[in-house]
Amino acid sequence: MSQAKQRVSVYAPASMGNVSVGFDLLGAALAPVDGEPLGDRVHVEASDGPLSLECVGPYADLLPGNVADNIVLRCARHFLQQQGKPEQGLALTLEKNLPIGSGLGSSASSVVAALAAVNAFFDSPLSPQELLVMMGELEGQISGSVHYDNVAPSYLGGLQLMQQDGARALPGFNAWYWVVAYPGITLSTAKMRALLPTELPLATALRFGQQLASFVDACHRQDEAQALAVLKDVVAEPYRAAHIPGYQAARDKLQALGCPAVGISGSGPTLFAVAGDKTQAEAAARYLQQHYVLNARGLVRICKLDPVGVQVERGAM
Template identity: 35%
Template sequence: MKRSVNVFAPATVANVVCGYDVLGFAVNAPGDEVIMRLRDEPGVIITKISGDEGRLPYDPAKNTVSLSVQHYLNHIGRPDVGVEIELFKKMPIGSGLGSSSASTVAGLFAINTLMDSPLSKMELVPFAMKGEEMACGYGHADNVAPALLGGFVLVRSYEPLDIIKLPYPEELFCSIVFPQIDVPTRDARQIIRSKILLKDAVVQWGNVAGLVAGLYTKDIDLIARSMKDVIVEPVRSILIPDFYKLREIAMENGALSFGISGSGPSVFTFTRNEDDARIINEKLQKHFLWLDTESIAYRSPINAQGPIILD
């Protein structure tokens, strides 16, 4: 049995433009790392957190990583096991890129590995959702499921939980720009209207169906045509300065799609190759600079593996 393990878990883009609360995918970068070591007494403790600028709690009863790891240990009937956790935040908090998911998934994958993997990745999803509930008051799966399973994921239903892995064209590339403005997930959810027009919903589920069809048939044009959001984006885009100008810049530079990652403020595009993603990132960052806003850019293919054990 291993005594310690070092795990990386990926950032994720939830919603994916037309699939509010049901679609998400993982990227190779950024992501978080966790080093976990068994210790001789019970209890989950956190010995180190870096990269969080002091924003995350060391208190095991308040940190989502320790909480979900303890929840897991209780569930598998091993509350006697104790571990110490070092958390290396290698991605920004509050970016809309599933930051808490990445940490939680890294922690759960680490403890499951140390326990000789009694649960599958799919079976870990509810534990990670519990972590999400603690992090942002809402136990959603559209970040944790792709972070755990890798790839493109559909959360068909929450009750009962029904998660489906979707295929995707391997050439699909993703560019992400995180403008350093503050948009708490709670606020981003609250500004969305609770009632919508049926005719808008019909447009949306036509597009969700089109996106899923495009993913199965690896039809890049259909994917691009389907990635429109007439419901959430018109509201959330007001939180991101110059959103429609940014879209114009992205689309003019070869983006297949442009939208908000999760609840924002990160924006992302799909492109046909890495070069397009790089150029789009440069142009979007330049525009943010012109708006006096610092930003961080990432580019990646869709991540296929989910969490991995590092050397």
Template identity: 35%
Template sequence: MKSVRASAPATVANVSCGFDIFGFAVASPADEVVVTLTDKPGVVIREIVGDGGRLPLDASRNTSSVAVIEYLKAIKSEQGAEITLYKHLALGSGMGSSAASSVAALVAINHLHGEPLSRKELLPFAMESERIACGSAHADNVAPSLLGGFVLIRGYDPLDVTSIPTPEGLYATLVHPHLELKTEDSRRVLKASIPLKDAITQWGNIAGLVVGLMKPDYGLIGRSLKDVVAEPIRSVLIPGFDRIKEEAVKAGALGCGISGSGPTIFALSTDEATAQRVGQAMQAQFTDLKLKSDVYVSEINNAGAKIL
């Protein structure tokens, strides 16, 4: 039998204005897996560490194993696999927890088979595992975790994913309050349609963020990190959100918003010292609300998932 250990990083999806189309990877936290090839067909989850017993060991219901099952079908392999999953991302955190598990497992199984598929070719299998997790095969978490960097999902039919260059020295701050929000619940509260005025505002911010990242133009990035579609509705699910966002900008952040479906809040800054200061300011607000929280600061992670 052959085994390999792989990790896949947390991600920030939506990135304010880019609901379901933007995402970027951070350095930590990251999920890890050990995948072992077997001669017996079928995928088995041997153990899950760090989830408090909450995730299913049933291979048909866990994102890491579902991704591997779909992969093995696609390459027509008669071998099976055993998976040990080490969860370092909190469940329902808004940091792409389910995506990190599936991506780490995919990178591992592809490596064990001699990497017959490219990273982009692995995306559909990771997306299928997201369907198991939240009912929607979206790519805004799995794509940046798999590919690294800042990613645009231009369309799904056919799948069209591209990377957006980011300025060197752009730092992300993630503050995760010890709350849990299920993605399906956060999606359920959204409206089925939006006014044309809001759509035009959102389109302008999406374009502005892309241009700001590529030029780079930090002022334009900051002005574009605004969401008039999902954030006004979802923010009520996160205690103290408006004040936290205000304090992040006061501390020097370019902008601040909800990471994925929340409750984690992200901010972007132009250097590490500012990003650390922003994290302290945001965490202080959660502390005032008697909520414990974790702070993560890193540059945009351009490597994505990796073999350890």
């Protein structure tokens, strides 16, 4: 590839970690039904100067003021060092389209887009599994621990179950709509994790395992009733719900509207509601826009699962 004449752009979708029933073990990639993107983009091109990064997009002003601290630049630097190219000149641009500290996998989206972009720019020297491991490690620098329930779905798409040797796709339910609402405030993932106990009672651990196993079984058998019956969070939500303004009231109202499952997306403050049809999804979205969104930074999207994950585009300069 003639690097001086090439530009690689990668889009990485937003994701929901945990999905209530699978703390740190289940994640889902999101695609708004209106076709509008919900995820970050990273552009990479060759440069005669040093490694550089420009940040644009609706949430760029919320990024760290010192660009050297930006996770996209750290991803590119780490990749180049691993490939023995520490002095390689690259010009990167981050389109920051996801709010920070939102529970929508914002840092994961940036990490996935950055590493997938530089890997594609150099003709993919890393395998998908090697790249996924690197994504988990770099995203862990932001969230405070290494877990893959955001990076895996953002990279691979769909509904992903984390395993010791990587991630495995689960069959989703095509009829479901996932309504996500971000109120417009930021919650630190590390601080929200600090709310959780270091140990769980045996009864809670058993219930968690039973529910996750039942959900996985229901996905493979396409048993919607069973999947919805166990789509509950017994690990994190009991400790986090009271710390998310308006969440408990919104959950109760959405359930009254008929949404069969409501939960916290990742560590919050974004919530998600499962709707069985578009009419129910639109009613939920209207309520959330009026009563859960607190400012102009907030957003509400009606989504399906994104089956693709990252999207790579190449173009001549």
